[in-house]
Amino acid sequence: MKTATKSMATATVPRRxxxxxxxxxxxxxxLIAATIACLNECGYAGTTTTLVARRAGVTRGALQHHxxxxxxxxxxxxxxxxxxxxxxxxxxxxxxxxxxxxCGQVVTLLWEVFGSPEYTAALELTLxxxxxxxxxxxxxxxxxxSMRREDRMWLELFADARAPRARVRDSRYFLWECLAGLSIxxxxxxxPGFVDxxxxxxxxxxxxxxxxxxxxx
Numbered sequence: 548m549k550t551a552t553k554s555m556a557t558a559t560v561p562r563r564x565x566x567x568x569x570x571x572x573x574x575x576x577x578l579i580a581a582t583i584a585c586l587n588e589c590g591y592a593g594t595t596t597t598l599v600a601r602r603a604g605v606t607r608g609a610l611q612h613h614x615x616x617x618x619x620x621x622x623x624x625x626x627x628x629x630x631x632x633x634x635x636x637x638x639x640x641x642x643x644x645x646x647x648x649x650c651g652q653v654v655t656l657l658w659e660v661f662g663s664p665e666y667t668a669a670l671e672l673t674l675x676x677x678x679x680x681x682x683x684x685x686x687x688x689x690x691x692x693s694m695r696r697e698d699r700m701w702l703e704l705f706a707d708a709r710a711p712r713a714r715v716r717d718s719r720y721f722l723w724e725c726l727a728g729l730s731i732x733x734x735x736x737x738x739p740g741f742v743d744x745x746x747x748x749x750x751x752x753x754x755x756x757x758x759x760x761x762x763x764x
Contacts, residue, residue: 571613574605574609575613577603577604577605578600578603578605578610578613578614579624581599581600581602582594582624582668583624583665584664585598585599586668587664587668590671591674591675591676595617596610596617621672621676621682622682622689624669625686625690628665628668629689629690629693631660631665632660632693633693633696635656636656636697636701637700638656639704640700640703646754646757646758647750647754649705650753650757651747651750653704653753654722654749654750658726658746661727661729662730662742667730670727670730673686697719698716698719701715702715702716708757710757710758721752722753729745
C-alpha cells in the first residue's frame with residue numbers, strides 16, 4: 548500500500564519546464580549533429596539547410612532563427628569539432644605519470660575525435676570550401692585560433708619535459724598530421740588491428756621525439 552501511495556505521489560509531480568536557454572541549446576545541438584551527419588553522408592555540395600532541418604526534425608524557420616545562413620551553420624559546426632579536441636586535451640592536463648603513459652593516453656583520447664564522424668565532417672568542410680574564399684577564410688581563422696589554444700594546452704601537458712618548448716610544440720604538429728592522415732586511411736583500410744597498430748606507433752614516435760629532444764638540449 549505504501550508503495551502504491553508513493554508511486555501515485557511521484558506520478559503527480561509535474562515535470563519541470565525547460566528554460567528558453569535549454570530549448571535553444573538543444574535545438575542548436577540537433578542542428579549541428581544533423582549537419583555532421585549530412586556532411587558525412589552527402590558531402591559538402593549535397594549538404595543544404597533544407598536537408599539539415601529535416602534531419603534535425605525542425606523547421607527551416609527554426610534553423611534560420613539560430614543561423615542566419617548556411618555559412619553560419621557550417622562555421623558553428625567547425626567550432627564544435629575544435630571544442631571536442633580541446634575537451635580531450637583538457638582531460639589530460641591534470642594527469643601526471645611517466646612520459647610513455649601520457650603519450651599513449653593522449654593519442655587514445657585524441658583519436659576519439661580524429662577517428663569520429665565529427666572530424667570527417669570538419670575535413671569535408673575544409674576541403675569542400677577551399678574555392679569559396681569567404682567561408683574558407685572563416686574556417687581557416689577558426690583553425691588558427693584553435694591551434695594557438697592547442698599549443699598552450701600541449702605545452703602545459705608536457706610542462707615537466709626537459710625538451711625545448713619549440714620541439715614540444717613541433718611534436719604536437721607531428722601527432723596532429725599522423726592522426727589526420729590515419730583518419731583518411733581508416734576509411735579504406737579494413738585489416739583488423741590496422742588502426743590500433745598505427746596508434747601504438749604514433750605514441751611510440753611521440754615519446755621518441757620528446758625524449759630525443761631532451762637528449763639534444
